[in-house]
Amino acid sequence: MRRYLAVGLDCYLCMVAGGLLVRPYADSATLPRAVGLLIVPVLVLSFLNQVVLTSVVGAGVGKLIMGIRVVSLPDVGRPGPGQLVRRWLYGLCWLPLRPWYGLRTRSAGSGGAGGPGPRTGCEESGAYGDPYGLRQVLRTDLTAHRRAVAGRAG
Numbered sequence: 001m002r003r004y005l006a007v008g009l010d011c012y013l014c015m016v017a018g019g020l021l022v023r024p025y026a027d028s029a030t031l032p033r034a035v036g037l038l039i040v041p042v043l044v045l046s047f048l049n050q051v052v053l054t055s056v057v058g059a060g061v062g063k064l065i066m067g068i069r070v071v072s073l074p075d076v077g078r079p080g081p082g083q084l085v086r087r088w089l090y091g092l093c094w095l096p097l098r099p100w101y102g103l104r105t106r107s108a109g110s111g112g113a114g115g116p117g118p119r120t121g122c123e124e125s126g127a128y129g130d131p132y133g134l135r136q137v138l139r140t141d142l143t144a145h146r147r148a149v150a151g152r153a154g
Helices: 002-026 031-057 061-066 081-108 139-153
Strands: 068-072 134-138
Touching: 002 031, 002 061, 002 068, 002 134, 031 061, 031 081, 061 068, 068 139, 081 134, 134 139
Parallel strands: none
Antiparallel strands: 068 134
8 A cells, every 4th residue: 555655645746846847837828838838847857756766765755755665676776777767667658557458457357467458567576566676665674674684694
């Protein structure tokens, strides 16, 4: 549940910040122009949050608030910028279509991940899978893991 709350929080913060940046210009713009004005800052803020901030501190704003960190598997280290950019593009393109795929799969009578329907890339790596070798973990679990590894090495 924390993951979904973190994603929702990230989306909300990007939309609010983008809206505040565009507000002075949106009053005089037509609707299509106002939408275009809003999309650019929201995408830039999303990129800064999901890629730049995650590569620097290990999580975006929503994940930091919810106590989640993003780690690279199998070394449980900080993810690289390439992984984060691919993951951001994946989320940007695939996640908005997820409800459509769910409805389409239900209408086709599929029983889940093993049945017919579109493959999402998460079936191979479990419910919390990520197609780019990244995992979201609780900060407390990550701290405990690092202490255990340091205890074995020392």
